[in-house]
Amino acid sequence: MNSLTPCAQEQEVASPCIDVCRMDAASGYCEGCRRTLEEIASWSTYSAAEKRAVLARLPARSLKL
């Protein structure tokens, strides 16, 4: 995210967490990164391809705040 963040190696897929970390009850997405609880909880077990697949889904998720 930024150079102060303990970032993973470049070839790895960085977490989209932006430290907002609050679930929106209506949508079931995190208000910051728009992942579901399942996607956050399982992130560290995903392969790079699975992580990229999650990232690709995020922009389309509109927040109903």
Place this chain on the structure above:
Amino acid sequence: MSLPPQIQVLQRGWLSSNNILIHEKDSCTLIDSGYVAHAAQTLQLLAHALGGKPLAHLINTHCHSDHMGGNAAVQRAYGCRISVPAGEAAAIAAWDETSLLLRYTGQSAERFRHDDTIDAGDSLRLGGLEWEALAAPGHDMNALMFYAREARILISGDALWENGFGLIFPELLGQPGGYAATRATLEAISRLDIDTVIPGHGAPFGDAERALATAFARLDAYERDPAKLARHGLKVMLSFSMMIQGKMALAELPRFLEGIPIYAAINRRFLDWPESELRNYLVQDLQRAGALKLEDGWLIAA
């Protein structure tokens, strides 16, 4: 790099530490609980991950706000036993906001009661594995790491990340010995056989040797030029505060910095810059690093 299935890493961000779950057949242990402002999501993630299993035990690698901020909420939700490093027990029992680096840094945490302590040299049986508690002084002089010798897994807290380690607070606070302690901890890690490091922040990683090389290089640079540690420390502190606040009017920044003692203390001890120079440096360098944006007079966490 792979972890046995009974170890589940809930990878969080920077403001909240990772939450590490170690599953037994019918109960579970949690290591570190994240920042207080994220406690609701922490509880939701825990409930999701536990799937109805009780949480029996919460252990802290050290008692900084981003690792123990959710302890009280977790204790309320699960009634679990809480163990803290022996060296932190007095500060936790008295809720000493100064030595816990809360008020002094503008951070907060909810008070909790610990049930017992863990000391370096203790061993714990978690998830069918034997874990040794190892001293990890440096970032926090009382911190512990947990090492599963047979499985070659190190839970390192903030003593070693893939790309560095937590701020060397003792030196920043004018307490000598922080560099030597950090070096001793890194040397102790380099003597361990490690397949996987589960750090306090960032993804679990396999290449401990590379991380250690990065960490030693960074430590050498700080020791050669302590002002470098000071500048980095100030930026990390402000970046952390901006994550808590989200945004702040640029015009508020002078009052904000004056209200949190650690900024002036570090400036006086290491840099001795005029306040305006300190502010300009922080705003410009955090923008350059991509941690802050400045829009219409507002500082916004990026």
